[in-house]
Amino acid sequence: MRKLVYLVASTLDGFIAGPDGKDPTGPGGFWPVPEDYLAHLISEYPEALPVQAREALSISGEGRHFDTVVEGRRSYELGLAVGVADAFPHLRHLVFSRTLSDLPPSAVEVVPADPVSTVRELKNQRGKDIWLVGGGTLAGALYTEIDRIVLKLAPLTIGSGVPMFSADAEFDPRAWTLTDRTVLPSGAMFLTYDR
């Protein structure tokens, strides 16, 4: 069965964005993107780069790990706000939302249904793994379905922001096994944990 993989960039204190929820990696943002981090991401997870970056870097073709991405509405809207209706056209792209309507044409599938049952159906289909891009609210709803966490850990603390799992997720301690790790000279790390 294919896996649901939460591949996410996190600070040392477990946040995936600042309190304003905006992309913190752009010009003037507080979250630096070191060259070694970007190089590792490009070589290991080229499908996790948004379409604009893939075009700029002449990356094409199928994903190495994933053929499907699932995303929460608020994360999806960040791309929409800058005119990107589908940041991942090279993947089947499902956006969970009960409110989105009147979207520009794209291959994105808006899913108003329960993320857990939808993900269980996806897992039973043939294919590569499923990337849970976030954000924290959708990750909280899918907490019990996550088979692997790939943490792109930044050597940064921010004190407050959007947590990796929403604060209203249920208390449910789970143990994970470290199955892969890459420590980069910049201090960033890629840590893979499996259930």
Ligand SMILES: NC(=O)c1ccc[n+]([C@@H]2O[C@H](COP(=O)([O-])OP(=O)(O)OC[C@H]3O[C@@H](n4cnc5c(N)ncnc54)[C@H](OP(=O)(O)O)[C@@H]3O)[C@@H](O)[C@H]2O)c1
């Ligand atoms: N660091 C990273 O790698 C990374 C990756 C992705 C996102 N992010 C950040 O994450 C932030 C957004 O995260 P977020 O937690 O605010 O929102 P989110 O998880 O992206 O989206 C939440 C929305 O998903 C929809 N949804 C559908 N079914 C749901 C269910 N059963 N439970 C919960 N939500 C459901 C709802 O949309 P409706 O209200 O329309 O129903 C809900 O409001 C942004 O700041 C973004 O930058 C960071």
